[in-house]
Structure formats: C-alpha cells, structure tokens
Amino acid sequence: MVDIDHLEFGLETFGDIVANEDGSLQTAAQSIRQIVREGQLADELGLSVMGVGEHHRPDYSVSSPETVLASIAAVTKNIKLATAVTVLSSDDPVRVYERFATLDALSNGRAQVMLGRGSFTESFPLFGYDLTDYDDLFNEKLGLYDLLRNEKPVTWSGKFRASLKDQDVYPKTEHGKLETYIGIGGSPESIIRAVKVGYKVIIAIIGGQASRFKPYIDLYHAAAQQLGKPEFPIAVHSHGFIADDEDDALEVAYKNIKANFDRIGLTRGWAPMSREQFDGETKVGSFYVGTPEIVAQRMARTIDQLGLGRFDIVYGAGNQTAAQRERMIELYGTKVVPRVKEILAETAAVK
Amino acid sequence: MTIKRVGILGAGKVGIVLAGLALDAGYEVRISGSGAVEKIALTIKTLVPGAIASENADVVANSDIIILAIPLSRYKNIDPNLLKGKLVIDAMNYWWETDGIREEVLDPSATSSEQVQAYFKSATIVKTFNHMGYHNLQEEARLKGDPKRKALFVTGDDREAVDTVAAFVDSMGFDTVVHYTIADGIMTEPGSPLFGASLRHDELKDIIDHFDQTEFGKKIAAQTH
Numbered sequence: 330m331v332d333i334d335h336l337e338f339g340l341e342t343f344g345d346i347v348a349n350e351d352g353s354l355q356t357a358a359q360s361i362r363q364i365v366r367e368g369q370l371a372d373e374l375g376l377s378v379m380g381v382g383e384h385h386r387p388d389y390s391v392s393s394p395e396t397v398l399a400s401i402a403a404v405t406k407n408i409k410l411a412t413a414v415t416v417l418s419s420d421d422p423v424r425v426y427e428r429f430a431t432l433d434a435l436s437n438g439r440a441q442v443m444l445g446r447g448s449f450t451e452s453f454p455l456f457g458y459d460l461t462d463y464d465d466l467f468n469e470k471l472g473l474y475d476l477l478r479n480e481k482p483v484t485w486s487g488k489f490r491a492s493l494k495d496q497d498v499y500p501k502t503e504h505g506k507l508e509t510y511i512g513i514g515g516s517p518e519s520i521i522r523a524v525k526v527g528y529k530v531i532i533a534i535i536g537g538q539a540s541r542f543k544p545y546i547d548l549y550h551a552a553a554q555q556l557g558k559p560e561f562p563i564a565v566h567s568h569g570f571i572a573d574d575e576d577d578a579l580e581v582a583y584k585n586i587k588a589n590f591d592r593i594g595l596t597r598g599w600a601p602m603s604r605e606q607f608d609g610e611t612k613v614g615s616f617y618v619g620t621p622e623i624v625a626q627r628m629a630r631t632i633d634q635l636g637l638g639r640f641d642i643v644y645g646a647g648n649q650t651a652a653q654r655e656r657m658i659e660l661y662g663t664k665v666v667p668r669v670k671e672i673l674a675e676t677a678a679v680k
Numbered sequence: 681m682t683i684k685r686v687g688i689l690g691a692g693k694v695g696i697v698l699a700g701l702a703l704d705a706g707y708e709v710r711i712s713g714s715g716a717v718e719k720i721a722l723t724i725k726t727l728v729p730g731a732i733a734s735e736n737a738d739v740v741a742n743s744d745i746i747i748l749a750i751p752l753s754r755y756k757n758i759d760p761n762l763l764k765g766k767l768v769i770d771a772m773n774y775w776w777e778t779d780g781i782r783e784e785v786l787d788p789s790a791t792s793s794e795q796v797q798a799y800f801k802s803a804t805i806v807k808t809f810n811h812m813g814y815h816n817l818q819e820e821a822r823l824k825g826d827p828k829r830k831a832l833f834v835t836g837d838d839r840e841a842v843d844t845v846a847a848f849v850d851s852m853g854f855d856t857v858v859h860y861t862i863a864d865g866i867m868t869e870p871g872s873p874l875f876g877a878s879l880r881h882d883e884l885k886d887i888i889d890h891f892d893q894t895e896f897g898k899k900i901a902a903q904t905h
Binding site for chain 2: 461515516517518520521536537538541544545547548551552555594597598599600601603606
C-alpha cells in the first residue's frame with residue numbers, strides 16, 4: 330500500500346555535459362554549475378531529493394559529487410542531498426564517512442549516502458583496485474562503512490585497507506547516523522546483502538517492465554522478516570524526460586538516451602538501441618518520457634504496482650540544453666508530482 | 681531424448697529468469713548457487729516458487745539437461761567430472777562487471793564456448809540463451825506462431841545435442857537459428873550486433889547468414905586469417 334503523504338520524489342543526474350542552443354557543448358565546469366542551479370530549482374519546487382552521480386570519464390562532468398552537493402547545500406533549504414551513487418568499492422569508507430558528515434554539517438542534516446558497486450569500470454584502475462575483486466571490495470567496504478556509521482571508535486581489519494584500532498573518525502554528525510541507501514541493479518544477492526546490513530534500498534530499473542521487480546521487492550520484505558531486519562519502503566530510480574509536447578519529448582529523449590546507450594554499448598559490446606527497443610521502453614518499460622500527464626500516469630502505475638516509497642527520475646541524459654533540463658525539472662515539480670499523487674489517491678479510492 | 685527435468689547452475693539474474701521460463705514451460709526445475717542451499721532458499725522460494733533450490737551435485741544428478749548460468753570467470757570452480765556425460769547449455773558470456781579483465785578470464789585465441797567445452801570435455805556443450813538480455817528473455821517468451829516471438833541462436837559441435845537443445849529452446853518460448861559448430865558462438869559474443877539484441881527469427885537469421893558482412897564479422901575474420 331502506497332503511503333501518498335510520505336511519498337518522496339527525487340531528481341538524479343549523472344552530470345552529463347550540457348549542450349548550448351547551437352548544439353555545441355558546454356565545458357564540464359559550466360555543466361557542474363548548471364547542476365547547482367538545477368538543485369536550487371528542485372528545492373524551490375519542493376522536490377524531496379537531489380542526487381548527483383560519480384563518474385570518472387569525459388562524458389560526465391562530476392567525479393566528486395559531494396563537492397557539488399555542498400554547493401547546492403548553500404543555496405537550498407529542504408531538499409535532501411544524495412550521491413547517485415557513491416562507488417564504495419573503489420573508495421575509502423573512512424573518507425566516505427568524512428565527506429558525508431561534512432556535507433551533513435553544511436546542509437543541516439540533509440546528507441544522504443547512496444552506496445553502490447558502480448556501473449562503470451574506470452574508478453577501479455584509477456584508484457588502484459582490481460576489477461576481479463568487484464564483489465569482495467564492496468562487501469568488505471560496506472562492512473567497514475557500517476561500523477563507521479555508528480560514530481563510535483572502530484576496530485577493524487580487512488584485505489583492502491589498513492587496519493583500524495579503536496579509531497574515531499570526525500566530524501560527528503548532529504543527528505546520529507547518516508541516512509544510507511544501497512543502490513542495486515536487481516540481483517537477488519544484492520537484495521539479501523542490503524537486508525543484512527539493514528539499509529534502505531534504491532533499485533535502478535533502467536530497462537524492461539518495472540513490474541518484473543515485484544518478486545524482488547517481495548524478496549526484500551521476506552528476507553527482512555526472516556532475518557529480523559528493518560523494512561523500509563523501496564525506492565526506484567529510472568530515466569526520464571518531460572516536455573510540454575509529446576513528440577518533442579520523444580525526439581529529444583530518443584536522440585539523447587540512444588546516444589548514451591550506444592556509446593556505452595561500444596565499450597561493453599552490446600548492440601545499438603533500436604527504435605523498437607526505445608518505443609518499448611517508453612510505452613511499457615523503464616523510460617518515463619512524454620508530457621507531464623503521460624509521465625505521471627506511468628510513474629503512478631509503477632509506484633502502485635511496486636508499492637514504492639520513493640521515485641527518483643534521472644534527468645539530463647546525453648547532451649540536453651539547459652532550457653530542456655530546467656523545463657523538465659519545472660514540469661516534474663509543478664505538474665507530474667501533484668498529478669502522480671492525485672492518480673494514486675484515485676486508485677486507492679477505487680481499491 | 682526426452683527432457684523433463686531442467687537443472688540450472690547459477691541463481692543470479694539469468695539463472696532465475698531461465699528457471700521461471702522452464703517452470704512456465706512445465707519442466708521440473710532444480711537450481712543451485714555457488715554454495716549451500718540455505719543461501720538461495722528464500723530467493724528461489726520467493727522469485728521462482730516451484731523450482732527446487734539445491735546444490736550442484738544434486739542438480740546435475742537429477743536433471744536431463746543442465747544450464748550453466750554462472751559468471752564465466754567462475755566455470756572452473758565446477759569439477760569437470762561433475763558434468764560427465766551430460767547435455768549442457770552454456771548460457772554464459774564474458775561480462776566485465778562480474779568477470780573482470782577479459783584476458784584474465786579467457787584465452788584470446790578461442791571463443792568462450794570452445795574453452796568451456798574443452799574444460800568440460802566429457803560433457804556435450806551447446807551455446808544458447810546467451811545473447812538476449814535477461815529481461816528480454818523474461819518478457820518476450822511467446823508461444824510458437826506468435827508474430828512477436830523472438831529467436832535465439834543455438835550452436836554446438838554435436839548435431840543431435842544441438843537439435844535437442846533447439847527443441848528445448850522452442851519449448852521455452854523462442855524460435856531458433858541453428859548452427860553445428862561451437863566456434864560459431866563468437867557470432868553472439870559481446871561486440872557482435874547480436875549481443876544484447878532481441879530479434880525475430882528472420883532478422884536473426886539474416887544477420888547470422890551474412891555475418892561476414894557485419895563490422896564485427898569482418899574484425900573476427902581479420903583476426904583469424
């Protein structure tokens with residue numbers, strides 16, 4: 330059952346490079362400043378979360394998301410500030426704690442940690458890690474992060490980092506434990522791992538029908554009950570684009586999402602996105618594209634089907650102009666969010 | 681050979697999807713993860729109710745056909761004798777996220793299924809289910825004759841085994857394009873226009889038949905000549 334009053338609506342960006350109106354590209358620095366403006370806009374519109382991803386490659390501007398979030402903190406009041414995600418596997422949990430505790434101080438308790446294994450490989454060689462240890466790295470670092478999150482002296486030893494003995498880390502937060510999510514791509518193993526550590530879960534649904542995740546969400550709740558762990562409403566992250574006109578929305582989204590997908594596919598060996606595939610994703614799949622009404626209908630359906638507590642839409646894919654990005658955020662905040670709540674209230678009344 | 685019992689080694693995304701399809705097709709399904717049954721019991725019960733969660737040896741002993749759905753980098757964790765005399769589907773691919781650096785996983789001079797067949801030398805390996813995304817497999821299985829039905833490439837060196845597997849794939853909800861050379865598995869490995877693509881029979885057949893004209897086909901040809 331969806332709790333409409335507490336439903337959260339987030340925005341996430343991977344820091345894609347922004348385009349000028351003439352099609353030329355802005356610098357990474359300009360693109361980063363654009364994110365700060367968008368964070369401010371999102372806060373003014375009353376959105377719940379602003380998430381910024383971490384990448385270490387030329388097609389994305391942000392490698393240090395907490396720094397961008399700190400800047401957003403200074404110009405916002407209520408919105409939560411999240412990473413989407415922090416690639417914990419190639420990071421140092423002590424540094425992760427320190428950066429987020431600092432962000433939490435700057436934002437009066439609005440920092441939100443989202444931990445993941447990452448979906449790109451660049452950070453592994455960059456920071457001296459072996460991709461072969463992909464799973465072990467995440468498990469070990471999650472264990473250490475979880476100890477640090479208690480904000481008490483930590484004694485710990487592991488394979489990938491120097492041991493800690495009765496070690497305190499600073500600053501302490503004002504409100505106790507940092508709010509922490511685990512970002513997962515939907516393998517059953519990841520769900521069980523998230524349950525065991527007792528964190529909130531955000532699922533990246535980036536392809537196919539959202540309803541196929543229903544059994545995975547059942548698994549989350551069943552595992553939490555079996556292991557006596559806390560249960561939280563599930564959050565979902567999916568790509569989207571909203572515009573005033575349906576054809577414009579589809580055209581911009583097709584061009585940009587396809588460009589991203591195909592560019593990444595080149596390095597991973599998957600085939601380019603076909604129009605049929607794109608249309609499937611926008612009609613019944615995981616791309617939320619169209620006018621506010623269409624996007625609201627599709628989001629409400631997913632939220633209802635999966636019983637979600639939060640929906641984050643990933644915006645700005647590819648090289649969109651600042652105007653396209655800002656208009657999308659505006660439509661999301663002013664039209665889509667209220668309409669989703671309205672639809673869900675109607676659905677609940679019928680039930 | 682009549683297939684009634686399907687055994688799946690690997691309880692990750694692909695293994696779970698194939699278990700679901702096999703249950704829908706009316707097979708008795710056993711599935712195992714990398715360790716003890718307790719590790720996967722709840723997952724199997726919740727995600728594919730009806731499938732029997734078990735361990736590798738039991739799955740192999742009680743199945744008419746085995747599907748390898750584990751990360752490619754870990755197939756050597758399985759004792760090659762375990763699959764002795766078995767008909768085995770190789771649904772694996774090199775995938776960076778789970779396998780790490782390709783050269784550390786595979787000998788670059790042979791295709792992945794040739795290496796799998798060489799390792800499990802007393803089993804009969806047929807490659808299929810590897811080139812469609814797992815959520816496409818899950819969502820696009822259709823009854824025979826459905827105009828939206830998608831197709832899978834099936835290949836292996838043993839003709840009879842390939843034909844048996846092709847009939848099995850058909851029963852799982854997909855048309856097939858069949859070859860009788862395991863090395864042709866390269867046509868659906870990452871980098872191929874078929875990897876990650878979800879195509880109808882005619883579209884798949886057309887690319888397979890003219891594979892030497894694709895960019896990937898030309899690259900492979902240049903490497904082998």
